[in-house]
Amino acid sequence: MSNNSILLKIEQNVAYITLNRPEVFNSFNREMALQLQSILDDCESNNAVRAIVLSGNGKAFCAGQDLKEVTDPDLNPGFKKILEEHYNPIITRIRSIKKPIIGAINGVAAGAGANIALACDIVVAHEKVSFIQAFSLIGLVPDSAGTFFLPRLIGFQKALALAMLGDKVSAEEAERLGMIYKMIPFESFEDEVEKLALKLANMPTKALGMIKELFNQSMTNDLESQLALESKFQIEAAQSEDYREGVAAFIEKRKPNFKGR
Incomplete structure (x- = not known):
């Protein structure tokens, strides 16, 4: 699937956006922002998609x-419409989709672009990439959940x-600070992103979605609330097909074949 501002390719249960x-x-206009939201919605509802990679075309x-x-x-x-209808819905979708999202940062990520990158679940970048909170340089404040x-x-x-x-x-520096998961050499960036995406796509998707939600809630929960939520999700995870397959594979000393259910 493609259009003027967003490309989508689905291969081996991975959606490459x-x-x-x-x-x-790759700066955002209204068309691009709304199209990204629509594509993220489609990826969320598509059972054939078990991992998502978000990247950019060009430099x-x-x-x-x-x-x-x-x-x-x-x-x-x-700006009211830009924030309330463009960026804020993109960020909430990235965080709420119960599938792992890799931010594969292929070049400079500035302003809202940097913060959309940091909202992804696992962020990798090649050695030539830079991140810039550029807002103050033109008299603005960070948005897109940067703060x-x-x-x-x-x-x-x-x-x-x-x-x-x-x-x-x-x-x-971003890796050293803990801003991103990993820096990858430029020459092997695409191959390493694909390996990471395929690994996630073949893991127990339901459990990954629960892990994501637990970490989301930990941002604001107190200890007691977080322990209760862990218990709730663990009980639910223990009833999944993937848990039964994981235990069976461990006992039988074979590689598990997870279905994301």
């Missing part, structure tokens, strides 16, 4: 908002400094 406005470094992952759109009086939807995820990933002081100063962070 590619931001496809390389001429503007950038995403440069954030297309500033031409917001400075064109005929096109500008206004939520970044301090939780790397700590309050470092996150606040990056948000205020707009410093460029290399992939190597």
Whole structure:
């Protein structure tokens, strides 16, 4: 499936979603934002999809908002609509989909693009990538949950400094800080992303979705609430087909064949 601003390919239970406005470094306009939401919804409901990879076409992952759109009086939807109808729904979809989402960061991730990347479940980037909280450089504040995820990933002081100063962070530094899962050599990036995606697609999808939700809730739960939720989900996981298959494979000393059920 393809259109002007988003590409979608589904292979071996992996949905590869590619931001496809390389001429503007994959910056978002309204059409692209709404299409991404629609494709994420389709991937969530498609039982053939058990893992998702989000990446960009060309030299950038995403440069954030297309500033031409917001400075064109005929096109500008206004920041209220941009946030409430574009970016906030994208972030909530990424976090709520009960399937693992890999942010495969193939180039610069700036502004909202950086924060969409950081909202993914597992974020990898090649050695030439950089992340920039570019908002303050044009007189804006971080959005797309940057002020939520970044301090939780790397700590309050470092996150606040990056948000205020707009410093460029290399992939190597991002890994060191815990901002991303792993930096991958440029030459092997696509192969390593595919291996990671296939590994996730062949794991017990239902359990991965529960793990994701547990980590989501841990952002705001107290200890007692989190323990109760772990118990609830563990009981549910223990009733799944994948759990029975995992135990049988362990006992029989063979590789499990998970179905995501």
